[in-house]
Amino acid sequence: MRKRTVQLEPAVFGTINAIIMILLAVVTLYPFLNTLAVSFNAGLDTIRGGIYIWPRIWTLQNYKAVFITGTVFNAFYISIARTILATVLSLFLTTMLAYTVSRKEYAFRKPITVMIVMTMYFNAGLIPYYFLIKDLHLLNNFLVYIVPGLVSAFNMIVIRTYIGTLSESLIESAKVDGAGDFRIFMQVILPLCQPVLATVALFVAVGQWNSWFDTFLFTSSKQELSTLQYELMKLLSSAMNSNSNPALQNGADPNAAKAMVTPLSIRAAITIVASVPILVVYPFLQKYFVVGMQLGSVKE
């Protein structure tokens, strides 16, 4: 009897465990697949309900409606611009700083590290920060997306920890050959840091792409600077504040009525547009960011 349970037990456990895992995957994926289905389903048909993971009446109308209105197209463009610009600049500056504080001979290594790491644990608060942005004339300015978020202490630590794992002799031999620190940084460190830079680039890019609070606070009165996430937020709050039939209120766009699309289906389409760029990229960076997370948790 005992022998039998020992043999049976792993199989039972394995099966139950697999079922739990599959359920988890379903719970994670379903809302996304549902949104995808709604985005490809005819707007008025969706209201009848019963759309799960497959569209009933296929249409590209929702996506056309999204991109035909200049606002969303422009927001898409702004989102891409801020993501690319901020990622490139942030990577360069953060890595450069990480290199300097990774040099053991650097006199200001310790004070600079402490100063940067401290920023992880406190901030002056929203109101003083808002006034700073205002005083710097960054309100309703595209630069407000790029400049304030350029350096993150966490990313700096991740990169510094990684640089610490590189062979010191590489840097030493470059020094012997007469290379200055900047040249070593550009020609030795940057190329070697590619794996960790992939991780940090993903963190920065995702943060930038998903950001809406800065738009909401600092540029909401300038439509040309609106981002994709902010457009989505406006649609979401208008949908949540009215429990009426979504087909009746076409506040978002007069063209929508003509095209037989509803705010619900527009929202689904924008959600897909806003999430697909990240979802396409992240599985390929998986092995990098897992290591990156571990580097970050080691800290000192």
Next chain:
Amino acid sequence: MAKPVEIVDQKAAVQPKKTRKFRRFKNQGQLMWMSLPVLIYVMLFSYYPIWGWTMAFQNYKPAKSFAQQEWVGLKQFKFLFTDDGFLRVLRNTIGMSAINMVLGFVTAIIFAILLNEVKNKLFKRSIQTISYLPHFLSWIIVTGIVASSLSVDGGIINEVLLKLGIIHEPILWLSEPKYFWGIVGASHVWKEVGWNAIIYLAAITSIDPSLYEAAEIDGANRYHKMWYITLPGIKSIVIILLIMNLGWILEAGFEVQYLLGNGVVVDWSETIDIFVLKYGLKQGNYSLATAAGIFKTVVSITLIYAANTAAKRFGEERLI
């Protein structure tokens, strides 16, 4: 006579050291130039705004210059701690934070342990990749998904519960104050469970496999191994993260509550951050909002300092 000699001696000893130090600085010129831009940047964006804390001790009016502001001492703080509105947002902040933390830890650890038991590599990898997905979605998208899943007409949660016969008519989830904290907690779990499990999975993989083999020989079953080897194996990382997270107790967040909250549940949904936003930027009561912000920062720093000390006592690595 002895004294001057001593002084001369000292000077002689200092001289070469000074030049050495000077040469050291000279050699580090490039390093300094390289760290300068970020230093200026951090000073400007992280440290300079602390000057704005003066607003909390004034009756700040934007039209007046700094010299003209009326100083009121601790009046704003006194008002804060006698204001029902603030005490309510404080309760909400701590409540939601605690729920998020407990749920976040427990689910991530359970998920990591269960996923570790999956033997098929491809299946394990697929599940893991799927579990990261929501982490990369913005809160805008996640709250949109939450809101439509919970809706009364066609929301999947209500449909499933109705089909299973657990409820007999759809529940207006987002209009019931008593569900709000739970919904916020569940949203966090949905979004972050896979991501939070990364650290634990890594810790589990680094456990010495010979421990398991030895336990097997001693007749331990799967549950014994989980309980006596896996859990103790990740104990130290759990303690570190737990302590570190205690420092963030007032960081219940802003986005979820702001995006999911509505007029009906406002008493249970607003956090300190929303309070600051509402009083400060919407109503122009900058002084009060700054005071609330200062309170949050000071509590956080105190907790993090205490957490750091506690971590040292536990013999774990320092956090800072």
